[in-house]
Amino acid sequence: MAKTKKEYPLNQVHRLLQSGPVVLVTTSNKGKANIMAMSWYTVIDSDPPKLAIVISSDNYSFKALRSTKECVINIPTVKLASKSVSCGRSSGKEVDKFKTYGLTALPASKVKAPLIGECYANVECKVIDMKMVEKYDLFILEVVKVWIDPVKRPQKTIHHLGGDKFMVAGNVIRV
């Protein structure tokens, strides 16, 4: 459990994810933790919260997620843009991403995959349905615990536009 983070209500986690921020997915397989960057996911239910995420079978994290059925979805802000891209451009097959990019692995509370301490929110998840994995690399997850930094929102999340271009979260409006 992360001492510097506070718990965030499970049934509000869609508010952190439905705007489409780049996320960093952590797994832990046979004691080896890894990180991948990702934008292809969606909330599919809010209470209890469920997500659908796509992790290609080409990714090193695919095997870890499929075997352990656990991951953490960590949400970085623009301060971590460069490290997030580095995580996306390298493979856990070759590098220890926590060590190489100077990121802190904190213990999660309900899964073995670690939280990334530098990310402002961390969403602990368990895989509950793998029926769409073979055909679409699509995993259905249930969110089991959410942590957030005790700071004011909104956060400057980053949103992938393709290639090396990212949109940084702009002004908040009420409509």
Add this chain to the structure above:
Amino acid sequence: MAKTKKEYPLNQVHRLLQSGPVVLVTTSNKGKANIMAMSWYTVIDSDPPKLAIVISSDNYSFKALRSTKECVINIPTVKLASKSVSCGRSSGKEVDKFKTYGLTALPASKVKAPLIGECYANVECKVIDMKMVEKYDLFILEVVKVWIDPVKRPQKTIHHLGGDKFMVAGNVIRV
């Protein structure tokens, strides 16, 4: 087909959608067109492009999508924020949203659902898999045609943070 719009490459459509903009989904069932606002979707493949979208069975559009297996995913910008929210807060069961909110229905090229003329991009889709509909209200779509306004990107898309709060797309950075 929309005369003021130009075609956009199918295998680049993930660049329009993966940053998580609010979208307006149009359907046409028995000659009746409808619009719903939505944030719960993700790209699941880029070439050929496929999407996973969640439309609750409580929504009026659910039945139209399930029967016709066709829709258009229209991407509004902040100029349409108020109309987009109005589409989200009303039901096609009670109102003709095109008429009520002054939106223009343009004919699509490969599906019967209309394009919303005022949206800067329009993604024509066909449902290709309904195996996850009963359990999760999750439809798998294939993108069959994409239209875009011939103007410079990036666009000021809106991203739902929950309730009445939306983040407006901010600066673009290269990382």
